[in-house]
Amino acid sequence: MKYIVLDTETTGLEVRLGHRLIEVGCIEVAGRQVTDNTWHQYINPERAVDEGAFQVHGISDDMLADKPVFAKVAQSFLDFIRGSTLIIHNASFDVGFLDMELERLNMGRVRDHVEDVIDSLAMAREMFPGKRNNLDALCDRLGVNNGHRTLHGALLDAQILAEVYLAMTRGQDSLVIDLGAGGGGEGGQWVNLAELELPDVVVTDDEAALHAEYLATLDREVKGKCVWNALQDAPETA
Template sequence: MSRQIFLDTETTGLSAIDGDRLIELGCVEMVNRKLTGNNLHLYFNAGRDSHPDALRVHGITTEFLKDKPRFADKIDEIWEYLQGAEVIIHNAPFDLGFLNNELKLAKRPPIKQCIGSVIDTLVMAKEMYPGKRNSLDSLCDRLGVDNSNRTLHGALLDSELLADVYINLTRGQEALLMSDEPVDAPTAGAIVMPLVDLSTFKLPVLRANEQEQQAHDDVLKQLDKSSGGKTTWRSFENVSAES
């Protein structure tokens, strides 16, 4: 079972070293490339105000956080949720830095002792789209992910958007995987069909109608958009047209 957690945080500012603290954690679970709904969303009373610039980004006020738990009070719940997972983060050093700072303040081990591995989608995006803007919003626009509800940054919403972005970034990677599970031998009493020589059959050729061709072209356009115009199928179309 492949268990992945898409993770995002909101903080009081940009520097944990200078005393900024984590105030929101949002996690979205995906198992075998399917969202499960088993998400984790927590707010924390950081004991300090957010920097005005940070407040304009996330809109989470000190007043709102006044009755929320401290991060240290929720460590066991977070630790159990993340245990052994592959964690996917956009700009991972930032979020991991704040998580490790909170764990250090609580005299707990670093997050690497809990999770299985980390994937940084910002690194992935820079490799796929060198020289382009690769913020989460930019990737949503480029990959056709609807982020119209995102007026302010929020850890859970951003984690959900990141899951959609990741699926688009890795589209097709799972398609060619073949099962390595052994094929069971037929059980006693089972009906075993004889092998058939398919070379004796002449299969009819069914041409795609206009509607099917249009649907095919629409899919190619979506693939063109998500791959930056690198759809392999287009090269076969050109060869067909030239021959």
Template sequence: MRQIFLDTETTGLRVEDGNRILEIAAVEMIDRKLSKAERHFHRYINPGRDSEEGALNVHGLTTQFLSDKAKFGQIVDDFLEFVTDAEIIIHNAPFDVGYLNMELGKLGRGKLEDYVASVTDTLKMAKDLWPGKRNSLDALCDRYDVDRSGRTLHGALIDCELLAEVYMAMTRGQDSLLIDYAPTAEENASNLARRSNSLPLIVTQASSEELALHQKYLDALDKAVKGSCVWRELEPLAALPNTEGNPQ
């Protein structure tokens, strides 16, 4: 499974105001393992216009710095070759996809969706997992203990790398839980039964509200991995026999 974490920086917030892309970065992950740095895609782009003041304060990329960089049309083939057939993962995807589709449209190259397998919006994922909470990339880094101490200004490449770490935390490293061996329900039950002989277990049944919240969380994980999350793959544990001090 090939996934690409993608981010852009632009001259302003609204594509409708004639703003353009001035930086684009994409970080590759294959089978939930980040590729080496040489497999990253990163380009600064001459947008042919100044940045709005608010945008410049965010990314710090001046018109002078960008003046000798390539135009989007000069890097488009390399970009499309890098992202073709991959799942594209973006935080607040409508923003970046809107700008990319504008740039591709100017060149008569269609839309991003014509080239990639799918587009996943981690902002939507976060809102499903954390409704009513702040779900910016910075907020998610703090929530999942992702170190962003080296980030002073917003940059497309570092934001891609942070997003990759956040995404892995959000989807709970699903690849690593069943890589080589998953014990059967009988083996799990046997292991737990042996432990219960030396350390009594007190089992507290989940309430109906807790069960409903748990199902909602699993549904969100299913959406995140575009399939069935690992907790649905595991067979339910066999019921343990009643023992003294172990209410069922």
């Protein structure tokens, strides 16, 4: 599965009032690692940037005057995200602007080109109900460093969001192994782990102690027993 974390900056908040994209930043996540594979572009919106928006991202009309219009970079953008699952914070906002730009060019909508769109804001609201779940709050809560972030920027925010998403989904790796074309389902299949020849791994005392310390941390976070400890303590069944 190809994951692309995406963020945008715009001339204003309301796409229905004619506001436009001015920056798109994308970064790839592969094997639960943020990679160096990125796509980033400033865009001439062919209109003025609202003062309120400028105060948030610091991108001025003068900075955008010599940048390409979206039509010039649309195909490159679609080539980068095609077939991926997008991870976006408050996805309806960014997707709304992207859909508007693509529809102006008769290039469909975002979901016509990707496998899925994950809204990390919706995920955060389920995980932390009643709490602030903007990117800065999540960084503080999850221990993600965002000290270098003073203004919003699409690529920087995408990089930070990638770290936040990985922290939110820690321990949720799938047991589905993608074997490419010819497998079951969408290009993959379930693998019977019992049939795999796995190497024996010897755990040192230090590693075992670190593992126990980590599980104790999880117990404190969930105010009870984490899944691993609950399973370890469960009675064996015949």
